[in-house]
Amino acid sequence: MDSKIKNVVFDLGGVLVNLDFDSCLNAFRTAGFTDIDQQVCQFRGKGLFSQFEKGEITPEAFREAIRKQTSQSLTDRKIDDMWNLMLLDIPREKLELLLDLRGRYMVYLLSNTNKIHWDYACEHMFSYRGFRINDFFEETFLSFEMHQAKPDKKIYELMMKEANILPEETFFIDDSEDNCKAAGALGIQTRHYHIGEDLSLLFE
Template sequence: MIKNLLFDLGGVIMDLDRNRCVDAFKGLGMKDPDDFLGLYGQKGDFLALESGEIGADEFHRRIRPLFGNPDLTDAQIDDAFNQFLIGIPVDRLEALRALRSDYRICLLSNTNPIMMESKIAEEFRKEGREMADYFDGIVTSYDARCCKPGKEIFDYAERTCDLVPSETLFFDDSQANVDAARSFGFHAVLVRPGDEFADLLRNFCENLTPAPDVR
């Protein structure tokens, strides 16, 4: 029986546009943002920020030389970075709230403190609420100091959110993350472009089969 829903953020709850972010960084003078920014994972100092190896201040210090403009402000860098995030449709926020009456709702996201404390927080507040009003537990890669699809972050989510994998359904837009979750005993559903998690949940429950016992 599914008791917990574990959600990825980008591509599942939050709509993304990687190309918009790439263009914004190029507009500030960065030559090769494609070398650092991936749809499902980052590289270099972007990965260091996402994995909690460095904080926002150190991130700004490290990447500022890539723009060739020593006068570039932190706010300009952050604004360009946040172009990755389009927003959260109100109907998804409403769906999350409705699901809390039947399930424990948790978030498991590869993300960074710059986005989390600005654009992401703003999107969840637009209905007059806070993120805590939507989730029973929130796990970010920078807090866990590890990233999906590694086992460490799923173990971290189990501990901090008190999850039993066989009672938990995980939603993610990365096949690698979905495959990893299944290998660790979670139920998991791939969210493709155009999919809505509420519809996928309904379909899953209609065709529920036991998760593999890997413990």
């Protein structure tokens, strides 16, 4: 990694958080959401999940839309539980790495996520050894709060402006090649992360 790097930006799902799409989608299918696959394919379009990710609809509206798609009268809690099946865990070594990096870099999070997943992650995944979410990151940049999503260049530009950081001093790690390309086009150094890769090796 370049010696002039001062800022490290992590993606959340697929880089820090292990994901399980199948369990989540199967739960929705079982509840009667028959075209869940088609809806998820529109994730990057104008579908329900994309709208939720960009904060264009509230959690309440999201749950209501799910109820309309299913044959059951699902409670808010049941919908949230099914939706959160997508999030497995953050391995301890990654949490330790984040804490270690905070001593050497400005560490940020840039994630396409939604309020239900984010609240769950904060409560269950970043409460570690007495630390909370703010102990791991200088700032968090979340699609549902910014009303922008990767790989649109606007979300990177907004992040850099708000954090007051320079692209050439910034290293971005994401599991999507498109997201890395978009950041790279703005002069940010990137790493396309693959599942199972040891993140700590990038900082030796």
